[in-house]
Amino acid sequence: MLVGNLLMHKQYKRRWRAVKDLRDVYIRFNQAEAWYDLYGVDQNPGLLGKWLEYLHALNLEQFDSDVWKAMLKANKRRPELTPEGIQRNSQVAFCHQDMKELFVVDGMVCSPHFVTGNKMRFEKVGDLLKFLFLWDEEKRLGWGDKPYRTILRKSFELIERRLGRRRADRWLSEFLHLVRLTHWILPYPSNAAFITATKTSNGQGLKGRMMWFSAVYTHPSIVELPFKSVPSALYKVLWNAQRQILGSGSSGERMLWGTSQLISACRAQGILIHGLEEEREYWVVGKRSVGLKGFQPLWEKGLPPKLKMMKKIRDKSLDELDELMVEFTRIQGEGDESIGNQGVTNNNNEGEVGERSDVRHRRSIREVFMRHIGSNGGRSSQSSENIGTPTASGSGSVFMPSESVD
Template sequence: MWQAQKWAQLYSVRELPANRSIWLEYLYSTVIELFQCDVWRATEKSLEWTTGSDLTEEAAARFPKANPPAYCYEVLQDLFHDRCRNVSHTRLHLLVGNKIRSLNVWNLVCDLLGFDLHDGRLEQRKSLKSTPYRIATRRSIELVSDVLGHTEACRWFMKLGRLLLLTHWILPWPSTTKLISTTKESGKKDLKRRLIWVSLVYATPDLLRLYNHRSTVPMCPIGGKERQTTVRDQLCQALHATSTERFGPSGWAPESDPSDSRFHWVPEDLLRRTGPILSVESFNIGRAVEPCSKGKVYPLAERGQPPILRLVSRIRNRTLEELDQLFSDLILAAQSEAEYQEFGENSATQPASDFDLDVTHPDLDQHGFTRNLNRTASGNLMNPTSATSDTASDSDTVDSSSTRNPPTRLRRALRSR
């Protein structure tokens, strides 16, 4: 996380809103990327169980530790063994019974992230197993608090919790000593050890109507007898409407693949667009009771795959130098966007021919961002004292006394109008 501390000073994130958004996005993405890898690493440890693994070897080969799967029922439903029933390539073990300490989904989020928010203050939960993503969460909170203040750190943590729910529809059930709890194993009772997971479902009005006044579990028929699970599609339908609004009906369709980089999300955009329909309170632990089943509880799950944040895969397995370059490219992309918006506002009154244009490089770098290979970020995006002074003689540097000029690709856009 030391790069983020360096970037906070280098790019003046306290003073410059565009840079601040990118910096906070990097912190969100770092925690979530580490979370995904840590959870899958803990899952693969079941391969070492002497009494038999919970995860199939095919799943471990398909998804190595550094490339975990999407955490949703659609992807995870065939990756596990059920040794009690002697069934392979089946669903994971979803929590439905008396191990549920709390029905509050936010409590689960705090258990996973290792912090509580009480009376406007963040307090670290004690005695939890230390993991890289929890360390990154703590360091991120400290960084945001140091740079932007404690109130902003609390706000960042709340948004991180919402992002965790929006991008993971299956979550591990943690304990104080393990990232993923396990069921009991008993040879006498023929009980086999299994990893415990939690399914999240969208608490729509139709689901809430299935609760009666004495029960904390809705009553509805089982959709799949073989796997003793009902799969709903309310969450993917809600997000389909949001994705259509965001990416356009010609770009997004119900059959579109969320893993396609064209449909990856900026965290703030995802939070803003889903805010009216998907708050923390919109999620329930997925479980139900089948009618006439003497109260036996079974799991509910959501169909489809969750949204993906645009930086999570891009920062995975990167060197420090590559991360520096990626962050620089993000800053320059933000600069181009800000300039485009500025010229969009001014083009009606100022013709494009009035601009003396600088020269930019049109190529895309390895991370997919357009960047000028010979320029540093201008003063409105980087602290002027942080930029090297020997760039003053570069041919593409704009004189500070002249009118600020747009890059070439913006001139082309304006001419095409």
């Protein structure tokens, strides 16, 4: 009966894209979970740090991907992106400097539309991040099961199951801190839309636009308030941190940061992790009053930091990610212990022996990984049914992380 139903075909295709996106990131997540046992990650602090960093990067990358796909979908209904912007294929830094020429209205290239009104639902970044990322009973129609939300919850439950609730809470706090440090512009959501749109009125000449939240940092020891010009707190903090690491003679190019390195460098400059190291929220919406005219949007100057791990994993196949984990294991000096226990020759030697060892490493990873996803009938077969509605782990995990991750 459904063979000739073109409407059903269209709906199936639309749903399949979402299922495929979730399937792809879920496979990489399962791969990372298999690494934990294969390499004895918990036995080496350095390797554990890399594994947790990989999970941070995996989740950040999926969030960026989902935001970009939502932008393209919104653009089909209400064209707003420039042709050049569409071709960027998600390679966008979420800041004003990189997004200021991404949009076009009435033939004029313009900045994103920032929310600045008196009745904003979110005034603080922490409240916005809770709604965007964390799981609770509140409805999010059409976007509550987006891949980035599902995989973040899975990551939290995995870390809680392996390392305990306290370490999972800390990982999640660090993740939300990394979002703050690397995303100075965030989508402005509602219960019915991942990226809310402004009102449309042909009579008044109003065209619907995507709504964005400009996040600025306002600690009084770093920022002079009230703002008299474009905020530059993060720009200065990152510039000082990079200069201390690379030296005064470093070039103006942005360095690639490790996640713990970035967090530590910002901490040294006074930017602490909200909810973990400081009580008050200093990340707020960027706006200033202009009297009776309302508010004027503000945004952070410059470009946010780039993460080294995200560059390493971008567009990589499963085999290439296996090789990356082999590299991490080798660097951390675990070649003999964690790989040797699997019956694989240590690859510290050069030449032919090293090449054979690399092949065995990859084969061992893939075999363990395929057994892992193939157990209990095969997890991969659940992609179109259960993957969008994750359940709590058997470790007693509740759905809402503790208050320390606000």
